[in-house]
Amino acid sequence: MKIVKTGMAGTLESSDVLVTVRENPGKGIVIHLQSIVEKQFGSRIRKVAEETAERLGIEEAVIQLNDRGALDCTIEARLAAALYRAAGITEYNWEAL
Amino acid sequence: MQKLRRTMLYVPGNNAGMVKDAQIYRSDSIMFDLEDSVSINEKDSARFMVFMALRTQEYEGIETVVRINSLDSGYGKEDIKAIVMAGPEVIRLPKTETAQDIADVEELVAAAERKNNLPEGKIKLMAAVESPLGVLNAYSIALSSSRLIGIALGAEDYVTSMKTKRYEDGTELLFARSMIVNAARAAGIYALDTVYSDLNNDDGFLRELNLIKQLGFDGKSIISPRQIDHVNRVFAPSKKEIRNALEIIEAIKEAEKNASGVIAVNGRMVDKPIVERAERIIELARASGMALNDDEEE
Numbered sequence: 001m002k003i004v005k006t007g008m009a010g011t012l013e014s015s016d017v018l019v020t021v022r023e024n025p026g027k028g029i030v031i032h033l034q035s036i037v038e039k040q041f042g043s044r045i046r047k048v049a050e051e052t053a054e055r056l057g058i059e060e061a062v063i064q065l066n067d068r069g070a071l072d073c074t075i076e077a078r079l080a081a082a083l084y085r086a087a088g089i090t091e092y093n094w095e096a097l
Numbered sequence: 098m099q100k101l102r103r104t105m106l107y108v109p110g111n112n113a114g115m116v117k118d119a120q121i122y123r124s125d126s127i128m129f130d131l132e133d134s135v136s137i138n139e140k141d142s143a144r145f146m147v148f149m150a151l152r153t154q155e156y157e158g159i160e161t162v163v164r165i166n167s168l169d170s171g172y173g174k175e176d177i178k179a180i181v182m183a184g185p186e187v188i189r190l191p192k193t194e195t196a197q198d199i200a201d202v203e204e205l206v207a208a209a210e211r212k213n214n215l216p217e218g219k220i221k222l223m224a225a226v227e228s229p230l231g232v233l234n235a236y237s238i239a240l241s242s243s244r245l246i247g248i249a250l251g252a253e254d255y256v257t258s259m260k261t262k263r264y265e266d267g268t269e270l271l272f273a274r275s276m277i278v279n280a281a282r283a284a285g286i287y288a289l290d291t292v293y294s295d296l297n298n299d300d301g302f303l304r305e306l307n308l309i310k311q312l313g314f315d316g317k318s319i320i321s322p323r324q325i326d327h328v329n330r331v332f333a334p335s336k337k338e339i340r341n342a343l344e345i346i347e348a349i350k351e352a353e354k355n356a357s358g359v360i361a362v363n364g365r366m367v368d369k370p371i372v373e374r375a376e377r378i379i380e381l382a383r384a385s386g387m388a389l390n391d392d393e394e395e
Contacts, residue, residue: 009142009145010113010142011113013112013113013114014114015113015114015117015118016113016114017113070113071113071117071153071154072153073149073150073152073153073154074113074116074117074146074149074150076145076149077142077145077146077148077149077150078113078142078145078146080145080149081141081142081145081146084141085141090141092141092175092178092179094148094178094179094182095182097145097148097149097152
């Protein structure tokens, strides 16, 4: 799956995460994280995001996460939605998730 | 034991906080909504949210239901594809008008189950009837599938189609409610009532609960955890009803032992329907976790 435009998903409400995905040609996956629980869970959140992007076959993207205490499954869901939006694809590969 | 479906709590599928906390209120069922509570621009995101939540969160014995979009909305087919994989216990179809609507959904659900090597028939269905035509077809809808566990009324669309609105006393819904509960009973499935939207009107809510209990409904869709206690209180059998039911069961056992014919309890003749009602009260009391005198004595 290739990122072709900016895609966003999620909100800044409590227990949610606002995800923004942008193109990153030739520079792999870069994750920027802002989180209210960064000290405790920062590395965990980054890992969840990396693994989700990998499962969806993303090789290049800037992923910005503005986290408000989201569960792993919320991070995965919002990131998946943002990635599909950024790729302009509406055929979803549910098996990959 | 009879499954309780007194409270089916609506959870907007795109609300991360509510999806996360839905189980802590202990409603009998949680209904994740992909339909009316989700805006057109967020249909995809809500579907991912509910999909991931069902795949990873533990709902601790609470029945999970997903209200999908109708097939003609353009979202329903993808909803089914995703949600069958996520594995809720029930898929609820909104705006059901004919038995064919359920047959169409069942075909897609069965195909998704086969594709994912899931046991066919595992996911149950529920039909929400929200139009005059749907109400008139309630019985054929109730019989439309062996997967169908219940039929529900969606009153807001219904009253609009009927060129009326919702009134405090519910007279405008009497025909629809009666049709639905009658269809459900004839088909041997559950009957669920529509939502009560005025969260600040406890008296009105309690009046409506007593009415639907009187009509024979099993429970109600609810829009807030605040409504759960009210519903459970109204649907719980009273101590007097439990005591009376236990006396009837005891008298029946005694009569069977002595091979005696007609029996009476407290001066009232007890026949088959009364025994069935007594058994249902005991079952409901047990399912509600209420103490029974005979259990306490054992």
